[in-house]
Amino acid sequence: MADGTPDTPDGSAPPATNLRTDPDRLWDSLMEMAKIGPGVAGGNNRQTLTDADADGRALFQRWCEAAGCTMGLDGLGNMFARRDGTDPDAKAVYLGSHLDTQPTGGKYDGVLGVLGGLEVLRTLDDLGVRTRRPIVVANFTNEEGTRFAPAMMASGVFAGVHDQAWVEDRTDAQGLRFGDELDRIGWRGDEPVGARADDIHAFFELHIEQGPILEVEGKDIGVVTHGQGLWWLEVTLTGKESHTGSTPMDMRVNAGLGMARITELVHTVAMDAQPAAVGAVGHCDVHPNSRNVIPGRCVFTIDIRSPDRAKLDGMKARIEAEATKIAADLGLGIEIQDVGHFDPVTFDPDCVAAVRDAAQALGYGHIDIVSGAGHDACWINRVAPTAMIMCPCVDGLSHNEAEEITKDWAQAGADVLLHAVLAKAEVVT
Numbered sequence: 519m520a521d522g523t524p525d526t527p528d529g530s531a532p533p534a535t536n537l538r539t540d541p542d543r544l545w546d547s548l549m550e551m552a553k554i555g556p557g558v559a560g561g562n563n564r565q566t567l568t569d570a571d572a573d574g575r576a577l578f579q580r581w582c583e584a585a586g587c588t589m590g591l592d593g594l595g596n597m598f599a600r601r602d603g604t605d606p607d608a609k610a611v612y613l614g615s616h617l618d619t620q621p622t623g624g625k626y627d628g629v630l631g632v633l634g635g636l637e638v639l640r641t642l643d644d645l646g647v648r649t650r651r652p653i654v655v656a657n658f659t660n661e662e663g664t665r666f667a668p669a670m671m672a673s674g675v676f677a678g679v680h681d682q683a684w685v686e687d688r689t690d691a692q693g694l695r696f697g698d699e700l701d702r703i704g705w706r707g708d709e710p711v712g713a714r715a716d717d718i719h720a721f722f723e724l725h726i727e728q729g730p731i732l733e734v735e736g737k738d739i740g741v742v743t744h745g746q747g748l749w750w751l752e753v754t755l756t757g758k759e760s761h762t763g764s765t766p767m768d769m770r771v772n773a774g775l776g777m778a779r780i781t782e783l784v785h786t787v788a789m790d791a792q793p794a795a796v797g798a799v800g801h802c803d804v805h806p807n808s809r810n811v812i813p814g815r816c817v818f819t820i821d822i823r824s825p826d827r828a829k830l831d832g833m834k835a836r837i838e839a840e841a842t843k844i845a846a847d848l849g850l851g852i853e854i855q856d857v858g859h860f861d862p863v864t865f866d867p868d869c870v871a872a873v874r875d876a877a878q879a880l881g882y883g884h885i886d887i888v889s890g891a892g893h894d895a896c897w898i899n900r901v902a903p904t905a906m907i908m909c910p911c912v913d914g915l916s917h918n919e920a921e922e923i924t925k926d927w928a929q930a931g932a933d934v935l936l937h938a939v940l941a942k943a944e945v946v947t
């Protein structure tokens with residue numbers, strides 16, 4: 519284009535780059551949402567399908583209705599706030615993320631993408647901008663996978679990856695069923711899950727990076743080209759409870775020792791697969807978890823990731839083989855179950871270009887980046903052209919109550935989201 523701002527893929531001129539979101543309103547909304555399901559150290563504990571989740575959903579819905587949106591709700595509680603376009607038959611541009619948090623979560627993981635989407639709608643209303651395509655802001659149920667595994671659960675059903683009945687039967691640590699908890703909080707809708715996948719012209723997810731790269735590089739925007747792949751393996755080791763004092767060392771069948779050795783194995787396999795590989799054990803249940811009983815059973819989850827599919831599968835195979843040998847050496851029973859997986863993701867180049875062009879046109883420093891964390895966008899990418907926008911977070915810290923961003927970073931992300939969405943939604947006035 520004449521003034522140097524890039525044309526959008528369909529040739530129409532991008533909207534004036536002085537269109538900006540309202541950083542104070544977005545920040546106030548983030549802080550208001552953060553009051554729901556507070557943590558104990560300044561962050562959030564708004565786990566999926568809890569009363570706090572229900573309260574957060576209700577607040578989001580009130581805000582969307584006040585902004586003139588019509589609300590959709592599907593059979594797994596995925597929420598959709600729709601702003602009409604001038605062409606009611608046109609496929610819509612979707613944006614959004616998740617409002618559920620980790621038990622020691624931050625105020626911005628997921629929430630920035632949902633409320634950043636709402637800020638886009640509020641800004642368009644303020645400025646009287648009409649688009650040909652409708653715009654829909656989504657809140658996907660149970661992205662975190664912490665209370666009910668796996669992660670990105672409801673977006674996985676939406677994208678046809680998981681079976682809804684299997685998801686509804688998943689249980690939490692107290693044995694409560696996902697489906698029962700969804701009904702208990704009263705957020706199950708009538709819409710068939712995934713029915714609106716055909717309505718998505720493009721999907722954009724704004725998210726904090728949850729890693730250190732953007733802050734270290736001094737960039738406000740990450741143009742996410744890919745997402746690394748993931749395996750979650752649930753391991754059950756079966757030994758024999760016995761007295762920690764009177765059982766001779768050579769008579770012990772110690773599931774806790776097996777878990778410790780396999781935890782070390784996961785770290786070693788990830789370090790041997792450098793660069794671009796990670797691995798840890800973040801969840802474990804020790805039975806009977808008594809100070810003076812040798813653990814008879816340990817159930818724990820291995821989380822391994824890499825952007826390289828062959829490397830990721832190689833890590834999995836090595837862990838399965840060597841964990842089985844560790845168990846045999848200790849006389850333990852072992853069961854390894856796949857409970858979560860997705861291959862490395864390549865986002866839609868056209869949508870990625872819309873993100874990069876928006877950052878460029880708005881004058882925000884930006885670099886291409888691979889997402890270390892999983893996101894709903896990783897599944898939606900299977901059913902619609904999808905891309906992600908990332909902003910930095912302080913010290914790259916996330917999944918920690920001390921997670922922090924700046925108002926400027928939030929605004930940069932929301933501004934780029936606004937312009938990427940407009941490039942796809944086609945401004946009419």
Ligand code: HGY
Nearest residue numbers: 661662669670891892
């Ligand atoms: O596990 C993940 O990457 C995401 O935070 N649920």
Ligand code: MN
Nearest residue numbers: 627628661893
């Ligand atoms: Mn997230």
Ligand code: MN
Nearest residue numbers: 620627662917
């Ligand atoms: Mn998260």
